Amino acid sequence: MLLLFLLFEGLCCPGENTAAPQALQSYHLAAEEQLSFRMLQTSSFANHSWAHSEGSGWLGDLQTHGWDTVLGTIRFLKPWSHGNFSKQELKNLQSLFQLYFHSFIQIVQASAGQFQLEYPFEIQILAGCRMNAPQIFLNMAYQGSDFLSFQGISWEPSPGAGIRAQNICKVLNRYLDIKEILQSLLGHTCPRFLAGLMEAGESELKRKVKPEAWLSCGPSPGPGRLQLVCHVSGFYPKPVWVMWMRGGYSIFLILICLTVIVTLVILVVVDSRLKKQSSNKNILSPHTPSPVFLMGANTQDTKNSRHQFCLAQVSWIKNRVLKKWKTRLNQLW
Numbered sequence: 260m261l262l263l264f265l266l267f268e269g270l271c272c273p274g275e276n277t278a279a280p281q282a283l284q285s286y287h288l289a290a291e292e293q294l295s296f297r298m299l300q301t302s303s304f305a306n307h308s309w310a311h312s313e314g315s316g317w318l319g320d321l322q323t324h325g326w327d328t329v330l331g332t333i334r335f336l337k338p339w340s341h342g343n344f345s346k347q348e349l350k351n352l353q354s355l356f357q358l359y360f361h362s363f364i365q366i367v368q369a370s371a372g373q374f375q376l377e378y379p380f381e382i383q384i385l386a387g388c389r390m391n392a393p394q395i396f397l398n399m400a401y402q403g404s405d406f407l408s409f410q411g412i413s414w415e416p417s418p419g420a421g422i423r424a425q426n427i428c429k430v431l432n433r434y435l436d437i438k439e440i441l442q443s444l445l446g447h448t449c450p451r452f453l454a455g456l457m458e459a460g461e462s463e464l465k466r467k468v469k470p471e472a473w474l475s476c477g478p479s480p481g482p483g484r485l486q487l488v489c490h491v492s493g494f495y496p497k498p499v500w501v502m503w504m505r506g507g508y509s510i511f512l513i514l515i516c517l518t519v520i521v522t523l524v525i526l527v528v529v530d531s532r533l534k535k536q537s538s539n540k541n542i543l544s545p546h547t548p549s550p551v552f553l554m555g556a557n558t559q560d561t562k563n564s565r566h567q568f569c570l571a572q573v574s575w576i577k578n579r580v581l582k583k584w585k586t587r588l589n590q591l592w
Contacts, residue, residue: 294319294464296453297387302364305379307371310364314356318456320497321464331357337463342455352448374427376401388449395445409441470494472501 295318302312316324325334333353335341341349367382386397386409397409398417405417407424414431416424431437457464471493477486491501 294453294457295387295389296449296456297385300382300384300386302367302382302384303379304364304367304371304376304381307368307378310368312360312364314360318453318460318464323456323460326356326360328360331360337460339456339459339463342452342459344452344455374423382406386445388445388453390450390453394450395442397441397445409438411442411446412438466495468493468495470499470501 297317299315299317300312301314302310304310311328312326313328314326315322323335323337323340325336326332327334331353333349333356344352367376370376371378380402383400383403384397385400388395395411399406399408401420401424404420406420407414407416407428409415414428416428470491472489472491475488475490477488480486489501489503491499
């Protein structure tokens with residue numbers, strides 16, 4: 260335990276780092292955007308002599324750290340994964356985790372019979388801190404179910420975990436030094452490290468990547484029916500909004516329909532005006548021809564021929580344009 264306290268003295272009271280608390284104050288995130296630093300541990304116990312543990316560190320939904328089980332070292336997965344911790348602080352932190360993983364396996368194997376832990380079994384631990392209250396958290400699961408948690412001042416069994424979890428919590432609550440270590444690690448060291456990560460990785464954390472979506476065919480739900488599966492990936496940050504739209508070309512169809520309607524309206528208006536002009540001129544024409552109106556008659560015949568030519572053009576435009584739009588619509592559908 261002396262070694263643990265010496266390691267934590269180097270982590271919690273480094274002396275040379277005084278800028279981290281200010282970094283904490285510079286990041287005030289909305290409730291829905293709260294970032295946390297989480298340490299995940301999965302330990303599998305096959306029997307009383309074989310066990311394996313894996314560990315990782317996550318800033319929100321982004322993995323920033325890993326644990327090399329062979330070398331017993333921290334793997335920094337991002338250029339800024341060191342945060343603003345000094346090399347000595349990171350070295351002390353790494354030594355602490357080396358001691359923790361080794362001791363954890365020994366303690367669990369030695370206590371498996373006492374607490375009736377039946378091989379093979381798996382233990383999962385999630386611990387870390389948030390920027391806003393509740394600031395620290397530590398939860399343990401046994402065989403995939405909630406088992407117990409550390410509530411800041413005491414260990415508490417999870418609802419429905421049974422008498423076994425209650426007995427383990429009673430034993431853990433007797434060790435005040437373990438509580439003090441966890442309070443220092445999660446309540447002081449973790450928030451400083453979280454603030455440094457957010458500051459160092461600010462540009463990457465603020466980036467936005469558009470999602471990529473594609474469709475695939477799933478199992479047929481019945482005869483003559485097709486199941487489409489929508490896949491969305493590659494987006495950042497995590498929140499994304501996806502909407503199904505019938506047809507896939509709905510925006511283009513709307514534009515095409517509007518264009519067709521406008522074109523038809525213009526054609527109808529032009530046709531109506533030409534017919535009206537022709538009707539008015541026929542009414543004004545004399546029933547009995549006379550030399551005085553011969554010039555007007557010739558002019559009228561010329562205009563009628565122009566009118567017929569215009570009508571032929573309108574009819575040709577209608578057929579041609581409508582045919583093209585119908586062809587486009589059939590291709591889209």
